[in-house]
Amino acid sequence: MKHGFTLIEIIIVIIIVGILAAVGIDQYGKTVEKGRSAEAKMIIGKVRTLAYQYHLENGAMTGLANANVNIGVGSDQIPSACRGTYYFSYQAWACDNPTRIVCVWAKRCTSGGKSPQSSSACISLKANAVTGADQWGTCW
DSSP states (O other), X not given: OOOOOOHHHHHHHHHHHHHHHHHHHHXXXXXXXXXXXXXXHHHHHHHHHHHHHHHHHHSSSTTXXXXXXXXXXXXXXXXXXXXXXXXXXXXXXXXXXXXXXXXXXXXXXXXXXXXXXXXXXXXXXXXXXXXXXXXXXXXX
């Protein structure tokens, strides 16, 4: 008596493994992108802290610019344009009530940024320097 698998059984196993691999690769991609977004949120948190410091020194957010929160083009600054070492570019300004609220954007690089690049993500924060209230979201 011969023991073995039929061709149909082998094909079914290959199809099942293929489906599981496709689902796994998709989930892996989502997990990696979540990590990149976490990096952007950490940098936005640094910008918020610097904006609060600006508010304490000046009594208002009025006049807040990227340079006041270490966003710029220098190699030691948070990038205002896409650069090969970052997945996002960042912008900050006084918004809504310009005396106390700072808005920060982190936009995913579509070119010029760290590979791989994507246009799928934009993270925003509105932070109130007086109440400490944060409003996270996607870019508006």
